[in-house]
Amino acid sequence: MAKTKAGAPLYHKLKDRILELIESGRYRPGDRLPTEYELCEQFEVSRTTVRQALHHLKLEGHIEQTQGKGTFVASSKIQQPLSSYISFDDYMKRLGLSGETKVLEFAVVPATAQLAKMLHVAETDPLYKLIRMRYVDRTPLKYSITYIPWKVAPGLAFEEIQGSLYDVFRGKYGHQLSKCVDWIEPILTDDQYSEYLEVAVGAPALMVRSVTYDTAGMPLEHSQEIFRGDRSKFVLERDLQSPSAKYTGLLPDPWQHEPDGAE
Amino acid sequence: MAKTKAGAPLYHKLKDRILELIESGRYRPGDRLPTEYELCEQFEVSRTTVRQALHHLKLEGHIEQTQGKGTFVASSKIQQPLSSYISFDDYMKRLGLSGETKVLEFAVVPATAQLAKMLHVAETDPLYKLIRMRYVDRTPLKYSITYIPWKVAPGLAFEEIQGSLYDVFRGKYGHQLSKCVDWIEPILTDDQYSEYLEVAVGAPALMVRSVTYDTAGMPLEHSQEIFRGDRSKFVLERDLQSPSAKYTGLLPDPWQHEPDGAE
Numbered sequence: 001m002a003k004t005k006a007g008a009p010l011y012h013k014l015k016d017r018i019l020e021l022i023e024s025g026r027y028r029p030g031d032r033l034p035t036e037y038e039l040c041e042q043f044e045v046s047r048t049t050v051r052q053a054l055h056h057l058k059l060e061g062h063i064e065q066t067q068g069k070g071t072f073v074a075s076s077k078i079q080q081p082l083s084s085y086i087s088f089d090d091y092m093k094r095l096g097l098s099g100e101t102k103v104l105e106f107a108v109v110p111a112t113a114q115l116a117k118m119l120h121v122a123e124t125d126p127l128y129k130l131i132r133m134r135y136v137d138r139t140p141l142k143y144s145i146t147y148i149p150w151k152v153a154p155g156l157a158f159e160e161i162q163g164s165l166y167d168v169f170r171g172k173y174g175h176q177l178s179k180c181v182d183w184i185e186p187i188l189t190d191d192q193y194s195e196y197l198e199v200a201v202g203a204p205a206l207m208v209r210s211v212t213y214d215t216a217g218m219p220l221e222h223s224q225e226i227f228r229g230d231r232s233k234f235v236l237e238r239d240l241q242s243p244s245a246k247y248t249g250l251l252p253d254p255w256q257h258e259p260d261g262a263e
Numbered sequence: 264m265a266k267t268k269a270g271a272p273l274y275h276k277l278k279d280r281i282l283e284l285i286e287s288g289r290y291r292p293g294d295r296l297p298t299e300y301e302l303c304e305q306f307e308v309s310r311t312t313v314r315q316a317l318h319h320l321k322l323e324g325h326i327e328q329t330q331g332k333g334t335f336v337a338s339s340k341i342q343q344p345l346s347s348y349i350s351f352d353d354y355m356k357r358l359g360l361s362g363e364t365k366v367l368e369f370a371v372v373p374a375t376a377q378l379a380k381m382l383h384v385a386e387t388d389p390l391y392k393l394i395r396m397r398y399v400d401r402t403p404l405k406y407s408i409t410y411i412p413w414k415v416a417p418g419l420a421f422e423e424i425q426g427s428l429y430d431v432f433r434g435k436y437g438h439q440l441s442k443c444v445d446w447i448e449p450i451l452t453d454d455q456y457s458e459y460l461e462v463a464v465g466a467p468a469l470m471v472r473s474v475t476y477d478t479a480g481m482p483l484e485h486s487q488e489i490f491r492g493d494r495s496k497f498v499l500e501r502d503l504q505s506p507s508a509k510y511t512g513l514l515p516d517p518w519q520h521e522p523d524g525a526e
Contacts, residue, residue, distance in 0.1 A: 012455045023518040024377045060450055077448070079516050082345070085501055114287045166503070177503040184499075185340070186449035186467040186492040187323055192275045204449040204467060212503070229449040235516070236447075236499070238348055240429070240440040240475070253498070255286040256339040 011052035014043055018053060022062055022073055033063065033071040059203060061230020074230070078136060082236035085180070087164035088134055097136050101162050105131035108150060118211060118254050119149050119219045126150035130161055133196060141232065143196045144225040152220050166212075169220055176215040183209045183253070184234070187226070197228045204229035209255075274315035277306055281316060285325055285336055296326065296334040322466060324493020337493070341399060345499035348443070350427035351397055360399050364425050368394035371413060381474060381517050382412050382482045389413035393424055396459060404495065406459045407488040415483050429475075432483055439478040446472045446516070447497070450489070460491045467492035472518075 018039075021027050034042060039050045054071060057063045064074045078095070092099030110124040119127065128148040134141045146165065148156070153173055160168045169175040187207045194201045206227040212220045281302075284290050297305060302313045317334060320326045327337045341358070355362030373387040382390065391411040397404045409428065411419070416436055423431045432438040450470045457464045469490040475483045 009454045012453050015453070020375070020377060024375075056451070056453055060448075076516070079446070082447075082499060082501070085503055112283070114283060179503055180501045182499050182501065183342070184345075184447065184469075184497040185323075185495070186469045188319070188451075188467050190275050190278070190319055191272045202465070204451050206447075206449045215504070232448070233516070234447040236345060236445050238345070238443040238445065240348055240442055241478070253339070253342050253496070256342070 010045055011049045011056070014039075014045055014049055015053040015056050017043065018057060019062060027073045029073050029075050031073045033073065035070065059200075059230070061228075077233040078141065078231055079233045079235050082182070082234045083238070085166075087166060089163055092136060098138075100135040100138070102133045102135065103130065103158070103161060104133060105129060106158055106161060111147075111149075114254075115147055115222065118222050119147065121149045121151075128153065128156055132161070136231070139231065140197045140228060142225050142227045143193060144223055146221055146223040148221045149219070152218075165221060169212075175220055177220070178213050178215040178217070180210050180212045183255075185209075186229075189226070193226050197226065199228060199230065206232060206234070211254075273308055274312045274319070277302075277308055277312055278316040278319050280306065281320060282325060290336045292336050292338050294336045296336065298333065322463075322493070324491075340496040341404065341494055342496045342498050345445070345497045346501070348429075350429060352426055355399060361401075363398040363401070365396040365398065366393065366421070366424060367396060368392060369421055369424060374410075374412075377517075378410055378485065381485050382410065384412045384414075391416065391419055395424070399494070402494065403460045403491060405488050405490045406456060407486055409484055409486040411484045412482070415481075428484060432475075438483055440483070441476050441478040441480070443473050443475045446518075448472075449492075452489070456489050460489065462491060462493065469495060469497070474517075 018033070027033060033039075036047060036050050036054070039045075040047055043050075054063065054065070058065060061074055061077060063071050065071050078097075080091070086094070088101070089099055107129050108126050109129045111119065111121050111127050113123050115127060116123040116125065121127070126149075128146075128150060130144075130146040130148070132144050132146070134144070148165070152175070153169065156168070160172070166177060170177060185207045187205050189197060189199055189201060189203045189205050191201055193205060194203065197203075197205070199205075206229060208225045208227065209223070210225075211222050214220055281296070290296060296302075299310060299313050299317070302308075303310055306313075317326065317328070321328060324337055324340060326334050328334050341360075343354070349357070351364070352362055370392050371389050372392045374382065374384050374390050376386050378390060379386045379388065384390070389412075391409075391413060393407075393409040393411070395407050395409070397407070411428070415438070416431070419431070423435070429440060432440060448470045450468050452460060452462055452464060452466045452468050454464055456468060457466065460466075460468070462468075469492060471488045471490065472486070473488075474485050477483055
């Protein structure tokens with residue numbers, strides 16, 4: 001470990017080495033890692049290298065450091081399925097975790113031009129705006145803003161937005177859900193997201209924006225969710241066999257535009 | 264804009280406001296944004312607020328700043344499909360962009376315990392190790408490390424790893440590809456990734472780890488790809504109707520382990 005290959009800084013290699021020990025199960029969630037001093041000795045590197053490696057492992061949620069107590073392997077990230085669909089509450093139950101929803105805002109607002117286009121309504125048409133926090137075992141998992149055209153769910157009640165909106169769409173309003181399109185991007189948390197998600201400013205996070213459609217192609221809701229990066233991991237299965245697995249065409253990107261004159 | 268609501272810092276609101284102008288197409292890729300001074304005037308905020316908002320927009324790849332020339336709307340992110348499959352080369356052709364592959368490493372290495380488990384081979388069995396960079400219009404898009412059991416592709420040649428490995432698996436080796444499982448996590452780039460991807464250290468990135476299987480359930484390859492966050496956006500369609508759309512069970516996570524004694 002004392003020497004480095006071209007291009008790979010020492011702390012990067014040390015970080016990978018520690019991560020390997022965690023991911024191979026040699027160190028498990030809750031286990032205490034060797035001290036900084038012991039890591040220096042074991043891998044023949046400087047204190048600075050050890051600290052840099054630990055800093056990165058902490059930011060990405062692999063370890064937790066407690067003042068005076070040491071460094072511990074963090075709980076596993078919550079692996080969330082992308083190729084199938086399950087509601088937040090049901091999924092947490094399956095995982096044996098306790099999920100909780102907190103409604104931060106529930107209002108009716110006029111549609112902006114952008115939201116009107118996305119939800120197939122006229123500008124200034126009334127939209128429900130929901131801001132919700134989801135917690136897992138009392139730790140924030142995601143912050144989400146959802147817009148629903150008023151006409152999609154007239155009389156939507158506060159009690160109904162505590163759980164799965166899909167259940168409410170299907171049950172109370174009789175909508176036939178067809179598909180959901182998701183756009184996934186990595187972002188850094190700013191002051192606001194950091195406060196809600198209880199992480200440092202500039203922590204890694206995933207932004208997932210989505211639109212859900214009914215069988216007639218009518219958008220039922222649009223949401224923007226910010227997932228805590230150190231607690232979230234998404235998993236999906238891609239079929240490489242069936243005809244539908246073949247790439248057929250570009251999905252439109254509602255947030256992107258050609259340079260001037262090209263459209 | 265001068266006053267802020269509880270919880271939302273001013274710069275966050277300003278950032279959202281500018282992003283809305285970009286995403287609605289009011290400002291398009293290549294367009295010049297108003298100067299810092301003009302933004303202060305227009306939104307009645309301080310220079311600090313404007314700078315913070317622009318800093319975040321830049322880190323996430325929405326704008327580019329050129330010393331002495333001003334602030335410009337960045338090129339659109341490259342939207343990559345997750346629900347279907349298309350090779351990197353074919354996809355770039357479809358987008359009308361020029362894709363390029365650079366092989367950084369091509370070697371045969373012994374399988375570590377972790378890789379052996381993932382690829383269903385014995386520890387120390389020979390694996391091809393490929394490190395490749397993918398560029399789009401000369402800008403780095405992703406850095407990827409791929410491991411392939413030697414027995415899956417004996418005699419794999421250097422020329423063959425310039426393009427789609429799936430094509431080589433199917434064509435030269437006659438493998439029947441069945442599925443690919445992807446795990447997606449947000450990370451921050453460290454020195455090494457930053458150097459390869461040509462971004463600042465600590466920039467947002469997506470790590471996608473995957474395993475591809477043949478129809479007999481044999482793993483053909485495992486890869487770890489780091490996508491530049493300011494250039495990448497993933498899109499997928501979830502079916503909410505067909506029986507296969509229903510969540511049926513947990514996919515195993517090869518990198519996570521129960522706390523000691525729980526397994």
